[in-house]
Amino acid sequence: MSRLPTPITRPAPRTPAGSARRRGRREAATAWAFVLPSVLVILGLSVVPVLWSLLLSFQYSDLLTPSVWVGWDNYRQLADDPQFAQAVRNTLVYTALYVPLSIGLGLALALVLNRRIRFSGLYRTLLFVPFVVSAAAQGVLFSFILDPEFGAANALLHRLGLSPQGFLSDPAQALLVLVAISLWSGTGFCVVIYLAALQDVPRELIEAATLDGAERRHVLRHVTLPTIAPVSVFLLLWQTISALQVFDLVYVTTKGGPLGSTTVIVYFVWEQAFRNFTAGYGAAAAYVLGVALLVVAAGLRLVRRRDDRRLKGATS
């Protein structure tokens, strides 16, 4: 750069400490300007509602007229509400089936696809694509396929000489059918995550084990699975949290029916708040679920930390 003549009015050189401080202050101001929109939206729409929800859960509120403080009444009422008990039961059954099945199936498929096998990319895509289909679209599609009278599923059963099924309209089957639909869309996610984890299993470990004479299943049991354990814990957490929060699919397919057989907790919360206009009661139910989720997450954290320590102990 060409040097310009020094202007006569040039200000006296600032002391380095002062200019650094001023620069730091300006830097902080810029930084705050950068983060402020995100902070307002994210914290404003999470921290405020979480606290508000807690307050609501101790009130009688219909979202319209001023609410009344009722203390623990909502929670007490929840404890005696057979519909809520059923919602909790349904959610637990759904979670207990969906989580292990999706993870188990995902792991098995990932182990197979991780071999040098032709078309594995195609298989992975086919398994994963349902994951990007919205729950609304899934619900509409499967209501059509599983329609007891006109659906393709019963047509297929008919051709095979089997008796037609009620599927989503049968109280004994509806929840299981929902699990099956969720497996259709959610297994691919587990496959993809496990495939990525398997790439990270150190080749040397496997080769060392094979040289030591370990058989394939031993390598799997003692090398592969322990190495991908953190991913398994992650998936367990992730799938459990999403299973406990299932709503969209239920809303689109069964609306909680038939006979409440598919009413899950979030559906119960939504129904209380926005259909029956007992928002305080709904908020209390939401808090019960929120605390349950917290316990799950904290429990898994503990397990994970213990595992980490054990792993560290093993390698050092």
Next chain:
Amino acid sequence: MTDLSHLPGRATDRLRPVGRTTGEPVARPRRRFRLPFSPWHLLLAPLALLFAVPLIWLGLSSVMSDAEINRFPPALWPSGIHLGGYRFVLGNAMFPRWFANSLIVSAVAVVSNLLLGTLGGYAFARMRFGGSRVLLVLMLATMAIPFQLTMIPTFLVMRKLGLVDTLGALIVPSLVTPFAVFLLRQFFLSLPRELEEAAWIDGCSRLRVLFQIVVPLSRPALSTVAVLTFLTTWNDLSWPLIALNHDANYTLQLGLTTFRGQHHTQWSAVMAGNVITVLPVLLAFLAAQKTFVRSITSTGLKG
């Protein structure tokens, strides 16, 4: 794989390591009775087909005539391409509106997540300001808050802002997610500092450094944020269900669920609507498949 250990072969062959995907090809000794393909295909092909069939059936049924769909058992293959369903859906007064609504909400969410996420992520990655650590941890913690805990009060907040039953109620909460801020922060941290420092010391403003040097280098992270933001906003059902009342403001997902009740007999129209709803995410996924899968697996998911 079927157990081939009884077949003659070198001992090492039986001990072939599992879990290999990379590395040099293994010279396999010849075996006498070998299938021309891996036996695993016998398991994988039917399973993959099973996963694909519902979507194939979605496409097929959307081009069937109603007569073909409504007879029992329904036709398994359309006799020709009947576009009656599509014509009905697109000629419907509401459907194109729902599509436009979804498109507006998703487009705003994508642009704004990129912009605000970049600004926030950069400040957290590179700038020093009081309370930044606490703020970052707080933002991260909000990712763990389940939706149903916030849905009732968020509705009340939106009502206070006068946004209920407008697209604004959908746009405001999706303007920026902690995920976007955090992912971009992680990415910016991985960039070499020197690139920016030179420009910064030369007197460039932070904003210019960010948009002229950092952003062009961050295409992978930005496209990840864009794709995932599009996917979640386009596919969302529960929040529109709570925030919107009049069907003129519905999004595609929400419209689709009411559509079914209204036109119960006209399954071809419902399926055509469903195809139109699914297609954008499907195309986005196929176009960005590599990025997409990588982003899913790398965004802090692997411990």
